[in-house]
Amino acid sequence: MKYQHIQQAAYEANMQLPKLGLVLFTFGNVSAVDRSLGVFAIKPSGVPYDELTPGKMVIVDFDAGIVEGKLRPSSDTKTHALLYKHWEKIGGISHTHSTYATAWAQAQRDIPIFGTTHADHNTVDIPCAPPMSDDMIQGDYERETGFQIIHCFNDRKLSYEETEMVLVGNHAPFTWGPTPAKAVYNSAVLESIAHMAYLTETINNNAPRLKDALIKKHFERKHGPDSYYGQ
Amino acid sequence: MKYQHIQQAAYEANMQLPKLGLVLFTFGNVSAVDRSLGVFAIKPSGVPYDELTPGKMVIVDFDAGIVEGKLRPSSDTKTHALLYKHWEKIGGISHTHSTYATAWAQAQRDIPIFGTTHADHNTVDIPCAPPMSDDMIQGDYERETGFQIIHCFNDRKLSYEETEMVLVGNHAPFTWGPTPAKAVYNSAVLESIAHMAYLTETINNNAPRLKDALIKKHFERKHGPDSYYGQ
Amino acid sequence: MKYQHIQQAAYEANMQLPKLGLVLFTFGNVSAVDRSLGVFAIKPSGVPYDELTPGKMVIVDFDAGIVEGKLRPSSDTKTHALLYKHWEKIGGISHTHSTYATAWAQAQRDIPIFGTTHADHNTVDIPCAPPMSDDMIQGDYERETGFQIIHCFNDRKLSYEETEMVLVGNHAPFTWGPTPAKAVYNSAVLESIAHMAYLTETINNNAPRLKDALIKKHFERKHGPDSYYGQ
């Protein structure tokens, strides 16, 4: 019973993925953390969304050890565990293979900041973490995917609290946030940004990045002490 | 009670946006004006569409002062207010981040008039207002967005009664009309025109603009004293 | 009462357009002919699909004179009338502004025959009728649109019984067939062909046209004395 709240939160967040058109079959997973208990609830591996229940969410610790649950957790569990361990203010993580964001990841390109839809959520281009070395792939692959993301953020001096999304090169996006619901929200925002940026470059292959003053203005409308978006 | 009619009209028009596939989450807002009362009703900021009710629409005057309502109005309220103040025959305004129209805005390009779908609604390319100066951005930003639109129309000698849509460079579209329902109709038409123009250029990168005789003919089918479209 | 059968057929065919995703708002119309009575039933102009009823279909003769009905018929009625008058084996006509087919029409290009989906329905590239002269536009425009289509078929020595679809340059597609249901079917097939051809050219800008033996084979699978598709 003591994990019910994160199982419920993980369940509800996972169920948003098909509703938002972000997954085909089982190609996605969301987790919800309880930091006081040192565990998170995550989707079981390969189980179709319409067969999910809160009770099927697997409880895992930050070293990816199973704490409770009869099913095998998502094959990406070690990535989630590592991010929770290193980024202490994350409350939820979402991973999808959404079409446009995945295409940018496959193209191994950052998504340029072209407009205010992007700037409402990020002040920087969406980073694409370069593919990992063969050694890392042959090692503890999913755990290394976590390091791949963290190294990318460290190398670029990005804050995971400000930029809540990344493209894993050749793979697909990961997003996160203070709650699992916010992590899924970010998955949908990223897919929309990725779609618009794709079209923008086709319409004008010299489309300029957004000017700094607009980046600053739009981000501050939604974030920080002077924000005035929402209630 | 005296604002109920514009609250109802604004509510119904706002609810069309998700139905027409023009918004993700809360990225859009529609307003409805009562010119005799000198106020308009507008969507509250950041409230999901499935939680909206007519009573939640905020009543605002043409200087963007809140007249009635417990919620904070849309962060774009000052843009709406300025347009109502300067363009005296507008009855409703719609703002979305619809995918194709926003991509053209991000590409900072007018949408060329390529066919009769466009000409049924406009005699000119859909104008893209150039991005504003840093001074304007750092000033009263949303109010300046209104001036950005009006200046664009003045510079090009366009009539807001004939051309009911604009792309705000780097940002997204605004549309308007005699009623809020017509403003939303125009948002959907613009998205369709933007999509078709995108495809047209890819199919033929030398696609010619529509000839003048066809522009004139199609616009007059739907508008003016000799129109014969509709009942 | 004597027109009820074509009103019903026209109504049902019109209602397929939004269901198949081929129209936005009222941008389309279908008609159904009774050749023994010398009239056809057509959608009234500008009436939303969810307000249509069989009884609202307007009865018109082959010179576009209204025979029965309280509403104004589609603004494209004269095009339908002319096609019925000249092409004596047509039973229904469908006109849409479907996205991909309209983009090809705006690009003023025939749709090349790239695959068997196309060849199952046509042995030739989908013809794009060149835009009409200014004189024709300023004259009896919708009637001239009918001649524009017929001249295109005559110039290319195409049979309207074999090729049941055309792109009107700068405008949008018209399709037809022995019944209104078949005309609408052709509208959907054309949109699918237009979409696939668009993608094919992007994937391989030297994509070859389908070889003659395959064109012949696939068309004969569905048409003619040796057909073996369907029941």
Added chain:
Amino acid sequence: MKYQHIQQAAYEANMQLPKLGLVLFTFGNVSAVDRSLGVFAIKPSGVPYDELTPGKMVIVDFDAGIVEGKLRPSSDTKTHALLYKHWEKIGGISHTHSTYATAWAQAQRDIPIFGTTHADHNTVDIPCAPPMSDDMIQGDYERETGFQIIHCFNDRKLSYEETEMVLVGNHAPFTWGPTPAKAVYNSAVLESIAHMAYLTETINNNAPRLKDALIKKHFERKHGPDSYYGQ
């Protein structure tokens, strides 16, 4: 009664095609085999999906002879029969004209392996079988389509048990698997891979193929003795 199980399986698999957005009208068919009985059940030709019932599935042997059923089987029946005859471990076959996969087939290009979504299902580029000779087309066409697929796999030394999908050049995709449900699953996966690869090349026309270590890792996550995806 003795064919009821494969009729039911074929029916359910066929009904997934429209649900997954993989077919327009009747442009697709799925079959289910019973190897002990030496027959398979397949969709009848040209029958709309909403009129299908399990009992309408036609029972056919591996030489495409009708064993039971009042309706004519799919026009692609001989292709199914030949594949079942030669590839002895296939349990189901699916054929669609899904938009993106068909566009690659029309472009006569293999789909490059660009990311892990692809590698989760295949270790190679999705093969596009070259168009057949005129002799083969004029002969027993649908049977030859089966040989076209098998020759492609033989020429490239591919295993049909590892690679469960192919593009037939100028035509469209075929997929298969141990069950008809898996064959349809593969149709949907292929369409998603085809869509992402299309976008990837547009975003970066020098996008590199996935590195070997990642191909190996992702395939082994889902397949073989060390797999750890699913339950």
